[in-house]
Amino acid sequence: MLTVTNIETFYGPSQALFGVNLAVEAGELVALMGRNGMGKTTTIRSIFGLTPARSGSIEFEAKDLRRLPAYRIAQAGLGLVPEGRRCFPNLSVRENLVVTSGPGYWSLARVEELFPRLAERRYQMASTLSGGEQQMLAIGRALMTNPRLLVLDEATEGLAPVIRREIWSAIRLLKEQGQSTLIVDKSLSELLPIADRCTILEKGRTVWNGQPDALDDAIRDRYLGV
Amino acid sequence: MDKLKTGIIAPPGLPAMPARWFDRKGLVQIGLLALLLLAPLAAYLLGHIYYINLASRITVIAMAAVGLNLAIGYGGMVSFGHAAYFGLGGYVAGISAYHAFDFTPFMSWPVAIPGSDSMLVIWLAAILLCGLLALAIGAISLRTTGVYFIMITLAFAQMMYYFANSWPSYGGEDGLPIYLRNTLPLVDTNQPLVFFLICFAGLLLSMAITSRLMKSRFGAALTMARLNDTRLATAGISPYPIRLMAFVISAMITGLAGALYADLNGFISPTMLSWHFSGELMVIVILGGVGRLYGPLAGAILFVMMETLLGGLTEYWKLFLGLMLLCVVLFAKHGVMGWLAGRERNE
Numbered sequence A: 001m002l003t004v005t006n007i008e009t010f011y012g013p014s015q016a017l018f019g020v021n022l023a024v025e026a027g028e029l030v031a032l033m034g035r036n037g038m039g040k041t042t043t044i045r046s047i048f049g050l051t052p053a054r055s056g057s058i059e060f061e062a063k064d065l066r067r068l069p070a071y072r073i074a075q076a077g078l079g080l081v082p083e084g085r086r087c088f089p090n091l092s093v094r095e096n097l098v099v100t101s102g103p104g105y106w107s108l109a110r111v112e113e114l115f116p117r118l119a120e121r122r123y124q125m126a127s128t129l130s131g132g133e134q135q136m137l138a139i140g141r142a143l144m145t146n147p148r149l150l151v152l153d154e155a156t157e158g159l160a161p162v163i164r165r166e167i168w169s170a171i172r173l174l175k176e177q178g179q180s181t182l183i184v185d186k187s188l189s190e191l192l193p194i195a196d197r198c199t200i201l202e203k204g205r206t207v208w209n210g211q212p213d214a215l216d217d218a219i220r221d222r223y224l225g226v
Numbered sequence B: 001m002d003k004l005k006t007g008i009i010a011p012p013g014l015p016a017m018p019a020r021w022f023d024r025k026g027l028v029q030i031g032l033l034a035l036l037l038l039a040p041l042a043a044y045l046l047g048h049i050y051y052i053n054l055a056s057r058i059t060v061i062a063m064a065a066v067g068l069n070l071a072i073g074y075g076g077m078v079s080f081g082h083a084a085y086f087g088l089g090g091y092v093a094g095i096s097a098y099h100a101f102d103f104t105p106f107m108s109w110p111v112a113i114p115g116s117d118s119m120l121v122i123w124l125a126a127i128l129l130c131g132l133l134a135l136a137i138g139a140i141s142l143r144t145t146g147v148y149f150i151m152i153t154l155a156f157a158q159m160m161y162y163f164a165n166s167w168p169s170y171g172g173e174d175g176l177p178i179y180l181r182n183t184l185p186l187v188d189t190n191q192p193l194v195f196f197l198i199c200f201a202g203l204l205l206s207m208a209i210t211s212r213l214m215k216s217r218f219g220a221a222l223t224m225a226r227l228n229d230t231r232l233a234t235a236g237i238s239p240y241p242i243r244l245m246a247f248v249i250s251a252m253i254t255g256l257a258g259a260l261y262a263d264l265n266g267f268i269s270p271t272m273l274s275w276h277f278s279g280e281l282m283v284i285v286i287l288g289g290v291g292r293l294y295g296p297l298a299g300a301i302l303f304v305m306m307e308t309l310l311g312g313l314t315e316y317w318k319l320f321l322g323l324m325l326l327c328v329v330l331f332a333k334h335g336v337m338g339w340l341a342g343r344e345r346n347e
Helices: A040-047 A070-075 A093-099 A108-114 A116-120 A131-144 A161-176 A188-194 A217-224 B024-046 B049-074 B083-102 B119-141 B146-165 B192-215 B217-227 B229-233 B239-265 B275-288 B295-313 B317-331 B335-341
Strands: A002-011 A014-024 A029-033 A055-060 A078-081 A149-153 A180-184 A197-202 A205-210 B105-107
Touching (some): A002 A040, A014 A040, A014 A180, A029 A040, A040 A180, A070 A078, A093 A108, A108 A116, A108 A131, A131 A161, A197 A217, B024 B192, B024 B295, B024 B335, B049 B217, B049 B239, B083 B105, B083 B239, B119 B146, B119 B239, B192 B217, B275 B295, B275 B335, B295 B317
Parallel strands (some): A014 A205, A078 A149
């Protein structure tokens, strides 16, 4: 579905990615892992054309995504939940959701069913939501575009445990529905049981790729520092 | 799909609730409208025609600023060239009236276009031409942002200014008089009060359009484009056409105000196109409150009253305007409306 081959990305003169390889097949949940600063977010920014890759290839359903503007990449079927709680604070929950809606399974009603807290706060400004609710809103906003591949960047970082559990159960539910997902997250205990495959980045390179069962302690110690 | 998809999506719910007439914001808004409507009525009863025309002037300038506010306040596009649309609207009214007065055609080839002294025809032409001009200027300017956008809109407006200045058929830098005010069916536009009411209706209409637009899905997308266009883009919506559309609508409103302004003064000149006027409109929007529906009205009342009252006392009244602007920028970032009516949800 998504095939990222050997991409190199720069921030101005400094190189951040030195050859990232990554693949997500339809229906899979792929975990993108690595310590801080190893290039996970940059990889996602490159996929979405926000920090375009200078070399390598990014293909989604046999379509070349490199050099496309971000909105065309999103239109091609990728949905991004960016790092941090990125909703639009000055718009209501409903406005945040409705603006990006596209045809497909996900509608306002279905998102509100997935996250009942959003239904309760439908008319509130997004700025008045708690961090966890804003994160739910960001996920809901991405789902409203009906993406064939959902990309979650640190969706549960810095949230209260009770909210985390809600978000993880939503992610599990999405996986059961066959949603293809690429996910960056640090809570391995939640992530590994549902991941189909893991890709580990180290200093801007893909250094390990395999099934979560094969992720032994040696690899964890070496690349994830846990 | 959800039936809300294209309709009004602003809620009847809590903080986004529209102003109720009896809360602070509602009272201020109704007060401003009532002031603007009742002052000329009182002036009419007392026989002071000058004050009716002053109210018309406030109304028309407020309407031009409503247009600019859509670009600056809601769309985040700091246009320093809205005089181009104001002036174009004015020139449409003036040139059309000139040919109607002379019984000469505006164009005889390839199609014959006669002049017209009908306001309806003039308004339609002004709106269409301003929309087309803004489409062209916006399509180029919106590829830039920040200070470049400010400069490029200014440059286009100055091109219009110098063009009008050096076009002798329509008066060049001396301008062109409109000997007879253009007409509307059924009413006598020469009556100052009637003309004021026409302007007032135009102002209300432009504010209603802005309000409705900003409550639609389009308005929410425009807000998103202002706040963070990459975030909007990663949701599959290109910010560019949304901004361009808002820019065009903004220019159409300002252009219609320009056509009314020409009829109000019975005179057009390149001054309407000059950067001073673009600047004044910006000052009005900032004074009133950027991105506030009633901000342009509050700003225009303040601006024109200062111009009239202080301008009668001293030639240097703009010094006081400058001080006031400084105070607004430093101490009351949400302008007069923010100060009178409190903050709004989009601040």
